[in-house]
Amino acid sequence: MDIARSLRAEARRANERRLLVLAGDPDRTRARARAALDAADIPSAETTVVGPESFLDCEHHEQSRAEELLGRTRTAVVVDAHEELRPDAVGRTVGAVDGGGLYVILAPPLDRWPEERDGFDASLAVPPFGVEDVTGHFRRRFVETLRAHRGIAIVDADTGTVEQDGLTNPPPSHPVPDPELPADARFRSETYAQCLTDDQRDAVQAFEALQGDGTAVVVEADRGRGKSSAAGLAAGNLAAEGRDVLVTAPQYRSAGEVFARAAQLLETLGVDFTRDRPSDPQRLDFAGAGCVRYAPPDEAAALPNDPDVVIVDEAAALPVRRLEQFLDAPAVAFTTTVHGYEGAGRGFSVRFRDRLAESDHTVTDVSMTTPIRYGDADPVEVWAFRALLLDARPPVDQLITEATPETVEYRRLSTADLLADEHLLRETFGLLVLAHYRTEPSDLARLLDAPNLTVRALTHEGHVVAVALLAQEGRLSADTRATMYEGGRVRGNMLPDVLSTQLRDEAAGIPVGQRVLRIATHAAARSRGLGSELLSEIETEFADQVDWLGVSYGATPELVRFWADNGYSTVHLATSRNATSGEYSVVMLDPCSDDGAALSTRHGGWFQDRIAAVLSDSLDDCDPDVVRAVIEATDVEPTLSLSEWEWRLVAGVPGGASVLDTNPKPFRELTRRHLSDAAERTALSPREERLLVRKVLQAHPWPTVATELDFVSERECMRTLGGIVERLTRLYGDDWVQEELDRHQ
Template identity: 80%
Template sequence: MDIARSLREEARRANERRLLVLAGDPERTRTRAAAALDAADIPRAETTVLGPKSFIDCERYEQSRAEELLGRTRTAVVLDAHAELRPNAVGRSVGAVDGGGLYVLLAPPLDTFPQRRDGFDETLAVPPFETADVTGHFRRRFVETLRAHRGVAIVDVDSDTVESDGLTDPPPRRPPAPPTPPDDAAFPAEAYEQCLTDDQRDAVLAFEALRSAGTAVVVEADRGRGKSSAAGLAAGALAAEGRDVLVTAPRYRSAAEVFARAAALLDALGVDYTRDQASSPRSLTLDGGGRVRFCPPATAVDLPEAPDAVVVDEAAALPVRRLERFLDAPAVAFTTTVHGYEGAGRGFSVRFRDRLADGEHEVTDATMTTPIRYGDADPVEVWAFRALLLDARPPVDPLVTDATPETVDYRRLSTADLLDDEHLLREAFGLLVLAHYRTEPADLARLLDAPNLTVRALTRDGHVVAVALLAREGSLSAATRATMYGGGRVRGNMLPDVLTTQLRDEEAGVPVGQRVLRIATHAAVRSRGLGSRLLSEIEAEFADEADWLGVGYGATPELVRFWDANGYGTVHLSTSRNDTSGEYSAVMIDPCSPAGERLAERHAAWFRDRIAAVLSDALADCDPDVVRAVLRAADAEPDLSLSPWEWRLVAGVPGGASIMDTDPKPFRDLTVRHLLDPADSDALTAREERLLVRKVLQAAPWLSVTDELEFVSRRECMRALGGAVESLTRLYGDVSVQEELDRHR
């Protein structure tokens, strides 16, 4: 194919990439793809196919496994979109193509592509909707970007016509001037001489902070900027000083470049070292001391053999709770991808950065913007960012800083509104991206195509200041509810699914609700009540259409209090942590109708009755402030029915006449009663409530509780617990209980 040859020649000359679209009959596009790669002189060993079948003798993965390309470089990637087009697969694979390479897309005829329904569309059709209800807006916009952007060649293989040749006639590539090594660097000059851009030099310089304990380094960059190479040069330099550097990443393949660059630096320094294996080494051990070694995250969090420094590559792909454990290292660095939704999502930038800033580490930041794999003006990167909104951003601060609940407008953003106004779409989606740790390219398709989703926003002079993504759930057929109750998988309907499968309520899928999937307020106007204003408008809109409003999220004390203040009551706290946030998820409901009230009331009561037992088992390590908040937010009628004997047992503890271990149940009942709805909110301090949660409800060992709550001694901790029990006994016990209490005082 002459067009493929021309694209490849131009791409190599400019150190850019080109996109070749082959549209038409599936088998014809596959045959032409093989011919195109041959014409472009791209070896099969440097090619990866993402698709359902092998048609080229090269590496192949299903689109669902596109993450295998993260951290790798390929000369060509062929994405076969005939069976399905997964946005995440596009986002994860396009960045793997090197400068001078081709990204090849195989697709049905572009004019009919948006009307087709494929395997990905089936995932958007959550009950009671069907695949036919899914729109094709995402693919229509996707096709429009293909036709509008530079560097995209489009060939109709059925008619053998070239719609666009994709040639841009760029100026010849000019090799960039090598960066100047810093004058006052602690790392050897050879480390800086191997840098390819000023950004990379500055990143390596930032890594010098790891030479001191109590430091953390954060390097952020888009893919292809050389952040892993910078980390490798720094690791090699630290090892040359005799330090032990532990490297971790979601998979070794992601960190392979770190070891390659570390080894190259050691070679340049003339340092003698040994590899644990000739290719893909996982350990570089220097003869005079010092080493660079890899451990998977599950092992690395324990800081085996006490490393001097830890490098976490592609940190965004790891759960926040796991990232926090690396803060116990003497010095730690995190590299992460800014755009492209690398790995698991944006837990790093949304949740972890705040926790890092609040900690004791001295943090050094570096940002890398200049591409290394390909030229600065690469048209394929520009296309990918536009097609998937990888660089979507909220409005700049000055446009919204005067927004208040009284000056904003409530808007129902239809798909037509978003497609007709690119700025509105970018602002709404960009706000969701920056405010939530799980947003990914597929969410753009869901927002535009899923029949169960709607978008609501507050705007100020047309600019988005707060946005919510809602999912319609419930109103499920008897057959669907029976499938769910029997353990069958039902897409979507998260809240009915949890209440049905885990809490054994088959009728939970009958009422119809609106679940708040995402809600975000612009950072410049937070804490002004805009989130609450948005929720109140949503409640007013759906008051006559829904039985309940609901939400499920990684629980923190602040978030629980926010939802509680807006009328949502706790009905469930998950018994396993979220893989990404590392937090237990709270499920809360705000009823809108009698049916919704009945659903909320019975589940709040069940939550009240079972929570004490769960806290001493699966939730034994839950943050006590989260426990306090979710119990306070449960709209359950307090119930305290202790027998005379149980009251005597409780009343004897403050004076030392009895011990809690004889029967913890009445103490748990008393604690839950108070935390649900205190008769006197000043009866206990926050510390006393935490003590009751950790010792009474979670049954933590005395020494652990003493240490966590910073008591001077175990005796003081035990005395404090006795005082808290006495306060509750006087608050909730009758006259006879007071007399029993006084008897032992």
């Protein structure tokens, strides 16, 4: 194919990439792809096919395994999208193509592609919706970007017609000189010899700060700038100096480049070291007692074996609460993708940076802008950012600084609204990215195509200042409910699934609700009641249409109070931590009908019945302030049904006539009653309530509780608990119980 040969020649001359779209019959597009790669003189050893089958004699991965290309470089990547187009697969593979290479997409005829339904569309059809309810808006927009952007050739594979040649006639690229060795470098000179750009050299030098305690380094870059490689070069130097370097990332594959570059440097330096496994090592050990080792975020946050340095790769994919835990390390570095699917979750740049600035660490910042694999003006990168909205961002601060609940307009943003206004779409999606620690290109497709999702927003003078993404759940058929109850997988419907499968309530799928998947307020307009205003408008709109509004999220005391203040009550607290966020998820409901109220009351009561037993078992490490908040947020007030003997046992504790350990059950009931009693919460201080949670509900040993809550001794801790029990007994005990209490004073 002449067009492929011309594209490759131009790409090599400019050190850029080119995109070739082959549209038509599947067999014809595959045959033309084979011919195109031959004409472009791209060896099979430098080619990867991503799709349902390998039709070339080269590396092959299904789209679901596209992450295998992360951190790797290929001359050609062919994405076969005939059976499905997974947006995440595009986001994960497009950056793997080297300068001078080709990114090839095989697709049905472009005019009818948006109307066809594929395997990815089927994943958007959550019950009670079918695949016929899924729209093709994402692919329609995707096709429009292919036709609109420079550097993209489109060929009709059925006729051989070149619809657009993709040639841009750029000037030849100029050789980039090797970075110079910094005059004041403290890492070995061989380190800087491996840097490919001045940006990478500067990033590696910034990591030198980690040689001292009380330091933090932040490296921000778009994908493909070499930040993980820079971290690996630094890790190798630090370990060779005898330091214990702990590396963490959302998944090991994100940190694989760190280990690869660290090992490569150490081989160059001639340092003796061992790998825990020949390929993809997760631990490198050195004769000088230094090491580079990996741990997943939930383990790494505990700083196992007291590392000297922690490197958090792809930090923006972790929640702020998790990132804060790494500030306890002597020296810590955060590398993060500014744009791109790994970089979702701008809590890092919006919220965590404030926490970092307030810490005791001396912070060194560095940004990397120069691509390593291809030239600065690469048109394929420009296209990918636009097609997948990798660079979507909220409006600039100046546009919404005056926003208040009185100045904003509530808007029901339809897909038509978003597609008709690219600026509105970018602001909306950019703000949704802020609401979650991980957003991927598939979330854009869901936003535009999923039949169960809707978007609501508050705008100030036309700009999005707060946004919520809602998912319809429930109203499930008897067969679907039975499948769910019996443990079968049912897409979507997260809240009915939890209430049915985990909590054994098959009827939970009958009422219909709207779950708040994400909600975000612009950072420049927080603490003005805009989030609550948006939830209030949503409740007003849906009150007559659904039985409940619901939400599930990683519980923090502040978030639980926010949702409780907006009418949501606790019905469930997960018994295992989210591996990434490190938080226990809470489920809350705001009933809108009698059926919704029955569901909420039923599960609120069950929650109260079981929470004490769970807190002394799988939830015994839950933050006591989270426990206080979730119990307070239950609408169902627990009954206090102590027997006469149990009351006598409780009344004897303040005077020392009895002890809590004889039977913790009545003390737990008394504690739950108090934490659920909004009218009497001022009877105890927050510290006293934490003592109740840690000792009575979670059954921690006295020495542990006394130390954690800063009591001078175990005896003082015990006396304080006795005084608490006395106050609660006087609040909730009958007259004869008061007499029993006075008898022991």
